[in-house]
Amino acid sequence: KSDTLYQELGAQQGISDLMTTFVLEIAEDERVIHHFENVDIDRFHRMLSLHLCELTGGPCTYTGADMVEVHRGMAITRAEFNAVVEDLIAAMEAEGVPTATQNKLLARLAELHGEIVAR
Numbered sequence: 001k002s003d004t005l006y007q008e009l010g011a012q013q014g015i016s017d018l019m020t021t022f023v024l025e026i027a028e029d030e031r032v033i034h035h036f037e038n039v040d041i042d043r044f045h046r047m048l049s050l051h052l053c054e055l056t057g058g059p060c061t062y063t064g065a066d067m068v069e070v071h072r073g074m075a076i077t078r079a080e081f082n083a084v085v086e087d088l089i090a091a092m093e094a095e096g097v098p099t100a101t102q103n104k105l106l107a108r109l110a111e112l113h114g115e116i117v118a119r
């Protein structure tokens with residue numbers, strides 16, 4: 001599998017920095033923060049980074065919960081999913097991720113929509 005997107009995101013360090021900024025964006029987002037009240041933020045950051053590394057073709061094996069399992073019972077709406085996508089875009093802008101790279105990542109994440117929304 002190609003690791004181009006992984007490299008474009010700055011590999012391990014770039015992804016870790018991006019996920020740090022993303023978590024801070026979520027923490028300030030009134031539309032979705034209620035979902036994250038009792039979440040272990042260190043684990044969340046670690047698992048997001050691993051998941052993203054694997055998803056983008058990097059040399060990682062995601063060891064966290066299955067996407068359907070972890071989001072089950074949260075009843076995440078389409079609007080909330082879109083809000084989190086906006087938070088990710090804001091984080092990518094802040095981290096200087098090029099627009100073409102942003103769009104590639106967003107396309108991959110959009111495919112996960114059905115595993116996460118209204119579960």
Ligand code: HEM
Binds near residue numbers: 043074
């Ligand atoms: C493409 C979109 C998304 C991806 C790729 C994603 C990915 C992940 C990953 C990798 C984890 C860590 C699982 C683990 O700790 O084993 C996680 C946890 C979580 N996600 Fe998502 N997620 C997405 C969208 C959302 C949305 C839209 C919400 C709510 C608005 C949400 C709420 C949560 C919460 C609350 C947890 C923590 C669960 C816990 O630790 O108990 N996620 N997600």
